Amino acid sequence: MLVKESIAIPALKTKLAVENVSVTFKRDGKNMPVLENINLEVRDGEFICLLGPSGCGKTTLLNAMAGFLSPTSGEIQVDGEAVRGPDSRRIFVFQERGVFPWLTVEGNIGFGLFKLPRVERERRIAHYIKMVGLDGFEKAYPHELSGGMKQRLEVARALAVDPDMLFLDEPFGALDSITRLVMRGELLRIWEAERKTIIFVTHDIDEAVQLADRVVVMSARPATIQQIVEIDVPHPRDISSPHYLELRDGIFRQIGLAHQI
């Protein structure tokens, strides 16, 4: 029992803390509140989904967490230190448009590895090409790849610098529904192997419930946190089990959608 606890405690370490964060944009001289008093603690190695309607400010929150935007008030801390700007320990993954079109698959994955010696750089590139299943496409340019391949390439580029955290902004939004399902499986496989802390923005309720340890349900603008739902279903998840459906339907109701079409 004691041993078990000593393992459990480091896993509960807070990785990221959002404290009373508000963001207000100025547009045409008017103040537009986007985020209002957000409080959130993310544990090390946790998979969090930020779920909310389009345009509600999820991406703004993600941008603030990644250091691309400083909050109007409040503070965001990573490992107890205030976030002051972007950092290569925390990589932001855009939709597939984030890959550099002028670099090959190898070039993209190696992009963040400029500080490493050549041998180590090549080892990592090879490792992550294999991990995301792009073997044989090392010399290909992004315009020669499919949407799903580009998305995997961007994830590989992020993982290659061995970050502590990944921020994913609707990463599978532009993919067809079959590829999207495959990519979710791939992401979970990678997450289980590498144990990064992942903050994943989505407006897809099923996606959130399939992936996350906890789903943070956000309201329409100005966004507040409505509810945090713990998804206590072990992976691989049976997406037709009663408990899974109960959690999912709870979120549907929370967002105000009748679960019928």
Add this chain to the structure above:
Amino acid sequence: MSSTKERAARKHITNAGTALRPLVFIFALLVLWEFAARHQPAHLLPGPWETAGGIADLVRHNLLLKYIVASLFRVTWGFVLAAVLAIPLGLAIGWYRRAEMAFNPIIQILRPISPLAWIPIAILWFGVGDLAAIFLIFIGSFLPLLVTAANAARNVPDVHVNTGRNFGLGPARLLYQVLYPAVIPQLIVGLRITLGVAWLVVVAAEMIAVNSGLGFLIIDARNAGNRYDLVVAGMVIIGVIGFLLDVGMRSLERVKSFRWGYSED
């Protein structure tokens, strides 16, 4: 196996046919031109045969190469000087929104002024000679390149810049690993179009400001003895060289790491 080969062979023939078609067309036009020239009531235009004779005359007097080199020399200097100054300045203007707001009105006022309108000032400042012609080409190339570079820098997607910052790139690395590769395809298009403009300007500049080069050849052939065979010879050479310059610039667009900028999707 044999069918693949056959298909490949047929494809090859089709390719050769496509390549041959413009040549056949040009040849047909030349024949038509020669025919018309021989049947004209008064000597209004030399035919291709006469023009070829004019070119041969220029070669015999060692003038052809000399004039081509003189024109290319001026274009190169004016164009390179403009590119070296306009591209960094344009990139900076496009990068910093405030700079763009400051520069844009003056750019838009200077842009409609034909480079040829600067001829009197060019002669006043630099006299009759190479410098005046180079200055005119510089003027003609500078603003188009400035505008191209500013647009290219403005169009760099934020996503790429943010990615660069996210991976910890400092300003220097951001410049040559993100900004430079992101703008290069647009810059190449701008350089190609501007080189065409520079080649137009050099002919006009040489008609007035110097006494060598292909533009000078044309005006001198007329003034010195109504040698219209030499006038048309000069025009043909200008056209062919302009075409070759464009082909050269276009080949840059086929470089693999630039090609993304020109693909349809």
